[in-house]
Amino acid sequence: MIDFTIPDDIQQQRKLFEMVARDVMRPIARYYDEHEHEIPWEYVNRMWPLVKMEWAQRVTRAERQLAGEKKEKKEQKSGKRKYYPNLQLVHMVEMLCWGDAGLYLCTPGPALAGFAIDAAGTPEQKVRLLKRFAEGDPKWGAMAITEPGAGSDVSAISTTAVRDGDEWVINGEKIFITNGWLALEASDGLVVVWATVDKSAGRAGIKSFIVPAGTPGAKVTKREHKLGIRASDTAALVFEDCRIPLDNILGSPEVQRREDKRGFKAAMQTFDMSRPVVAAGAMGVARAAIEFVKEKLAEQGIDIPYGVPKHKLSAVQRDVLEMEAQYKMAWLLTVRAAVMTDERQPNALQASMAKVKAGKAVTWITQKAVEILGPLGYSTEYLAEKWMRDAKINDIFEGTGQINTLIVARRILGYSSRELK
Amino acid sequence: MISFTPSEEQQMLIDTLHKFAESELRQQAHDCDENAEVPMSLIKTGWEIGLLPASIPEEYGGFGEGHSMITSVLALEELAWGDLGIALNMLTPALFAVPVLLEGSEEQKHEYLRRFCEEDFYPATAAFVEPLFQFDPFEMKTTATREGDTYVLNGEKAYVPLAEAADVMLVYANEGGQTQAFIVPRHTEGLSVTKRESLMGVRALPMYRLKLENVRVPAANKLGGEQGANFTRLLNYMRVATAAAAVGVARASYEYARDYAKERVQFGEPIAHRQSIAFMLAEMAIDIDGLRLMTWEAAWQLDKGQDATKAAYLAKLTADDVAMQVTDRGVQILGGYGYIREFPAERWMRNGRGIATLEGVILL
Numbered sequence: 081m082i083d084f085t086i087p088d089d090i091q092q093q094r095k096l097f098e099m100v101a102r103d104v105m106r107p108i109a110r111y112y113d114e115h116e117h118e119i120p121w122e123y124v125n126r127m128w129p130l131v132k133m134e135w136a137q138r139v140t141r142a143e144r145q146l147a148g149e150k151k152e153k154k155e156q157k158s159g160k161r162k163y164y165p166n167l168q169l170v171h172m173v174e175m176l177c178w179g180d181a182g183l184y185l186c187t188p189g190p191a192l193a194g195f196a197i198d199a200a201g202t203p204e205q206k207v208r209l210l211k212r213f214a215e216g217d218p219k220w221g222a223m224a225i226t227e228p229g230a231g232s233d234v235s236a237i238s239t240t241a242v243r244d245g246d247e248w249v250i251n252g253e254k255i256f257i258t259n260g261w262l263a264l265e266a267s268d269g270l271v272v273v274w275a276t277v278d279k280s281a282g283r284a285g286i287k288s289f290i291v292p293a294g295t296p297g298a299k300v301t302k303r304e305h306k307l308g309i310r311a312s313d314t315a316a317l318v319f320e321d322c323r324i325p326l327d328n329i330l331g332s333p334e335v336q337r338r339e340d341k342r343g344f345k346a347a348m349q350t351f352d353m354s355r356p357v358v359a360a361g362a363m364g365v366a367r368a369a370i371e372f373v374k375e376k377l378a379e380q381g382i383d384i385p386y387g388v389p390k391h392k393l394s395a396v397q398r399d400v401l402e403m404e405a406q407y408k409m410a411w412l413l414t415v416r417a418a419v420m421t422d423e424r425q426p427n428a429l430q431a432s433m434a435k436v437k438a439g440k441a442v443t444w445i446t447q448k449a450v451e452i453l454g455p456l457g458y459s460t461e462y463l464a465e466k467w468m469r470d471a472k473i474n475d476i477f478e479g480t481g482q483i484n485t486l487i488v489a490r491r492i493l494g495y496s497s498r499e500l501k
Numbered sequence: 502m503i504s505f506t507p508s509e510e511q512q513m514l515i516d517t518l519h520k521f522a523e524s525e526l527r528q529q530a531h532d533c534d535e536n537a538e539v540p541m542s543l544i545k546t547g548w549e550i551g552l553l554p555a556s557i558p559e560e561y562g563g564f565g566e567g568h569s570m571i572t573s574v575l576a577l578e579e580l581a582w583g584d585l586g587i588a589l590n591m592l593t594p595a596l597f598a599v600p601v602l603l604e605g606s607e608e609q610k611h612e613y614l615r616r617f618c619e620e621d622f623y624p625a626t627a628a629f630v631e632p633l634f635q636f637d638p639f640e641m642k643t644t645a646t647r648e649g650d651t652y653v654l655n656g657e658k659a660y661v662p663l664a665e666a667a668d669v670m671l672v673y674a675n676e677g678g679q680t681q682a683f684i685v686p687r688h689t690e691g692l693s694v695t696k697r698e699s700l701m702g703v704r705a706l707p708m709y710r711l712k713l714e715n716v717r718v719p720a721a722n723k724l725g726g727e728q729g730a731n732f733t734r735l736l737n738y739m740r741v742a743t744a745a746a747a748v749g750v751a752r753a754s755y756e757y758a759r760d761y762a763k764e765r766v767q768f769g770e771p772i773a774h775r776q777s778i779a780f781m782l783a784e785m786a787i788d789i790d791g792l793r794l795m796t797w798e799a800a801w802q803l804d805k806g807q808d809a810t811k812a813a814y815l816a817k818l819t820a821d822d823v824a825m826q827v828t829d830r831g832v833q834i835l836g837g838y839g840y841i842r843e844f845p846a847e848r849w850m851r852n853g854r855g856i857a858t859l860e861g862v863i864l865l
């Protein structure tokens with residue numbers, strides 16, 4: 081039954097995060113845009129207790145599993161569903177990015193690294209590695225895939241992991257890693273590092289490894305200065321004979337020609353979950369820009385009418401309506417992709433569709449907002465110019481607009497990467 | 502709870518309509534467009550599916566549980582996927598029946614709705630559009646003036662589907678600054694069909710110009726009775742219906758172009774192997790899915806009884822663009838063949854442009 085009802089608990093949670101976004105994030109948004117590389121403790125400390133609680137639950141679950149208790153019965157059986165964790169997540173992220181996208185990325189916790197460990201780790205790994213996010217001071221996790229020679233083409237990564245007795249030895253360089261510095265140097269966090277155990281095996285040789293903070297040989301070599309999301313930490317990492325325990329690999333160490341369920345393919349599948357989340361973040365920025373434009377226009381006595389013929393609209397009104405329509409389309413695509421994850425339906429196609437649309441929509445919407453607002457839009461007196469700078473990243477990370485379009489195209493055409501390069 | 506999956510019954514309806522669209526509408530679309538008419542036999546076959554009786558409650562002669570806009574948009578997409586012109590021809594009676602169902606008074610529902618539940622196609626229609634460059638449904642030039650127990654209608658209407666053959670029609674007119682609808686029997690004095698429209702697209706649908714000169718109808722013929730109808734609500738339904746039709750037309754064009762691009766070999770490989778073609782297709786697919794979701798959301802709001810004005814309007818604005826862009830690309834991907842009338846792509850482009858103009862002519 082087609083239904084757009086947002087579950088009550090999610091609506092309530094939105095209200096909670098709206099308070100954080102409005103009262104905690106907005107007031108400090110400009111400061112951290114101008115003070116790149118400072119840690120936004122006001123926001124971090126507000127979020128840490130919530131994050132800790134969430135991960136404490138997951139760790140407890142893993143502990144019970146370790147103690148031999150049977151897996152809790154999945155409540156997500158087909159039919160009536162009560163929980164929509166991914167839908168909840170996209171709503172939360174949308175709201176926090178409405179507050180500030182750069183600050184949102186500084187949310188303490190294991191972030192993508194946590195989801196990777198939670199999805200592919202053994203109960204023992206979950207307890208051992210994730211416990212830090214359930215206690216003590218704020219900590220961060222990071223996901224290190226990109227290298228100077230491997231951006232969109234993830235299969236080209238050249239960081240190596242070589243087995244030496246009871247350890248893996250990691251060598252290589254990673255760039256543009258969100259929260260890389262926060263995870264390795266500013267806190268007792270960890271980084272999930274993608275490396276190859278057998279370059280000749282191509283994708284099948286790529287595995288992910290967990291490098292905790294404090295591991296000798298892992299260091300941060302650079303912290304980037306960026307166009308936008310300046311509050312967010314983006315770091316270059318180098319691994320030099322960096323030794324980690326044998327059991328810090330996610331999934332099997334075997335290089336299987338036929339795809340290992342927890343191998344490269346599984347790692348890429350975390351994108352099906354994370355792309356709608358990135359898309360949701362984009363939509364938060366887009367909504368912020370649209371609301372601000374409408375508010376400023378209303379102060380000038382210009383309202384946006386819904387329902388009148390096009391020829392009765394001014395150019396500005398048409399622009400704003402187009403912004404709202406683009407927003408709506410991208411948001412609904414995002415929600416659909418998230419709900420499909422919750423329903424355990426394959427959603428690689430829909431996740432990429434959402435990401436393409438959201439990245440494009442937010443880029444265009446925020447650019448339009450600056451244009452419409454004129455001299456004040458371009459000024460740092462308001463946040464519109466910042467939102468435009470922040471927005472652009474959504475068309476770049478988690479697969480560029482083109483890469484996600486490529487994924488959509490391959491899916492709809494039934495093509496392999498050989499047939500459609 | 503939130504879901505993007507049609508119910509089982511809806512899925513059955515979609516499947517039925519898809520088969521019908523594929524085996525009938527698609528087969529006859531070219532000829533109907535060229536001959537500017539649809540054979541009565543085809544219209545009858547469509548009528549027998551019983552879309553209208555299914556949304557008319559038993560007390561008014563139907564067998565449905567009432568109108569569901571979600572079901573309507575699902576049906577509209579499939580039929581428009583088959584052919585917009587033929588689909589609109591078959592659905593013309595809904596232009597009368599659905600407003601009566603949604604906004605009619607009890608007497609009006611009892612009087613008229615059962616006519617749409619009979620075996621034979623009942624020709625009813627609506628006169629909505631006016632022949633102006635800057636037509637505004639909220640400021641119609643056709644007027645309705647109350648004189649005692651009657652309303653007097655004056656003005657000119659355009660794009661009135663099947664007006665010639667209609668038995669009765671709804672005429673939208675301006676009553677003191679408000680748009681209202683009036684039930685007018687076709688052969689009322691003063692009502693004349695002046696010419697058949699000749700349009701760029703939807704040629705299979707005979708549409709007419711209409712003149713109203715001191716047309717008198719009883720005051721009881723105002724839709725909704727004395728207090729009238731909520732026109733904004735009706736317009737929202739029409740907009741959502743139009744957006745749903747746009748999804749169908751765009752999807753037809755996209756699917757054809759996608760399949761063609763995999764077959765057509767140039768420079769030694771299928772043209773779909775090139776990103777410039779494949780990316781166009783990907784963007785078409787994304788926009789179609791996005792538009793469909795916007796349409797569903799607006800339809801869902803209507804079914805919930807919420808104010809769907811904004812959602813319906815944004816869906817319709819988006820539909821205008823998506824229908825045009827997608828069908829234009831549908832022609833582009835076929836190259837020269839896209840421009841030839843033997844192939845369907847150019848027809849979808851002509852029909853796609855119609856979405857921006859056909860508001861008031863599409864409803865279910």
Ligand SMILES: Cc1cc2nc3c(=O)[nH]c(=O)nc-3n(C[C@H](O)[C@H](O)[C@H](O)COP(=O)(O)OP(=O)(O)OC[C@H]3O[C@@H](n4cnc5c(N)ncnc54)[C@H](O)[C@@H]3O)c2cc1C
Pocket residue numbers: 222223224225226230231232233255256257258259306314473476477478479480481482483486501
């Ligand atoms: C602020 C920020 C944070 C980031 N965070 C992380 C992180 O936490 N972890 C991480 O691992 N990475 C991260 N990244 C890296 C990001 O994922 C990559 O930058 C991105 O995937 C693109 O890779 P690239 O920069 O090497 O560009 P390239 O891959 O060199 O792409 C250049 C251009 O070519 C296009 N292109 C490439 N291949 C194709 C193709 N086959 N078809 C069509 N067009 C193509 C691209 O779309 C792009 O427009 C981050 C980047 C930034 C800027």
